[in-house]
Amino acid sequence: MIQVYNTLTRQKEIFKPLTTGVVxxxxxxxxxxxxxHIGNARSAIAFDTIRRYFEFRHYHVNYVSNFTDVDDKMIKQARRDGITVPExxxxxIKAFxxxxxxxxxxxxxxxxxxxxxxxDIVAFIQVLLDKGYAYVAAGDVYYRARKFAHYGELSDQNIDQLEQGASEHTVDEETQRKEDPIDFALWKAAKPGEIAWSAPWGQGRPGWHIECSVMATKYLGDTFDIHGGGQDLEFPHHENxxxxxxxxxxxxxxxxxxxxxFVTIGDDDEKMSKSLGNFVTVHDLIQQVDPQTLRFFMATTQYRRPIRYSEATLKEAANNLQKLRIALDNLSYRQKDVAAGLDPEIEQQLTKLTAAFIAAMDDDFNVQNGMTEVYELAKLMNIYSEQQVVREATLNHLLSSFTMWLQIFGVSFQPKALLAADIEQLLQDRQTARANKDYQRSDEIRDLLKAQGIVLxxxxxxxxxxxK
Known part of the structure; x- marks a missing residue:
């Protein structure tokens, strides 16, 4: 049974979907x-990994994730760039x-x-106005936070202690228009020259929080299974x-x-963010680092834990990834020389590793413990690849499990095809040279293949x- 840590209840709970077999x-x-930046990518990778594990456990996942394509930051940036907000x-979105x-x-x-x-956003806001949960003020529409009895429960905050300006999308000039400083905007009246849409209360654009409520309920229903996001969204976004x-x-x-x-950076483990100016964009980083290394680096830390980003931690991830790649190559190489049947002892070890892997991942997607079993499987594969007799069914079971487990983390190694005819000939020439004790020629062939990125x-x- 999969257990998840529910921020709302602050405890692990057995996951019970509303519809059997569907998330x-x-x-x-x-x-x-x-x-x-890689802090944004951390959330996308974490929930993609969770999604993949649900699918591994035979759930059908309906995964909805939005784009906020209009807000104050976008209007300012478009103005600076001399283009429209849609442009x-x-x-x-293309870059994403x-x-x-x-x-x-x-x-x-x-x-x-x-x-x-x-x-849909306008209709949603109208219902809140009709129910008395919202009010119009100078073309803006605000939500009466105190009217909602459970306000503050998700983020574990006392509504009487909440301070004005909790949302970065709220500016000081709004205070006088609000009935209460903790009220938040559902609709913002347009300023001259800004992008805007018509609504019964005037021209404007939606507030940040209302967008997700509308899109989540539109595509998943009034109640759905899981809502995810970064820790920084607990308040005010998810609360609202x-x-x-x-x-x-x-x-x-x-x-x-x-x-x-969060993803942290520097000796003081400062949170990475655009507002602090300490961020590294994925767009730039993947020009310097193998994207699969970055994916592996982030996917192998349990989603609720912070990740410390540095060149050293990336290098460690690259080294670990290479070890896994070698284990796959070692066993894949033996596909040329297998005996029929299976190996009961190896099969028994694989069964134990599989149970341990699932138990780890079922525990709130504990990828660190899950990766322990992946490394144990890699070790077993290396040992088995050295045996004199390798059984075909067992070899395929090992390769299949290894591949499926790594796919949960977004890692996909493609077993290499046979060497091209010219490289095969070079290998045969090298074998002949070694047999004739022509070690100079043997070394020349090795160096030639190395220049092509092939290590013998x-x-x-x-x-x-x-x-390499």
């Missing part, structure tokens, strides 16, 4: 005014698609944009989503709330190869 999941996506959004594809993040089942759902959604529908919004930890390993079973 309905909403994860807050980016505001598309810049390239995503800015199009540019960085390219960067996340490089990290092997599966596209969401549905990827709605705020600007594509304006009529709950308040406005449950006030509108009268139903529980999401059954489980999952939040991923002489073993008792013959010469095998791997790429």
């Amino acid at each position: 309905n999941m909403y994860v807050c996506g980016p505001t598309v005014y810049n390239y995503i 800015l959004a199009a540019k960085f 698609d390219e960067d996340t594809a490089a990290l092997n993040i599966e596209p969401a089942t549905v990827r709605p944009r705020a600007t594509e759902n304006i009529p 989503e709950i308040a406005q959604s449950e006030a509108k529908t009268g139903q529980k919004f999401a059954n489980y709330w999952l939040h991923n930890g 390993e002489d073993t008792a079973q013959g010469t095998r190869w791997r790429r």
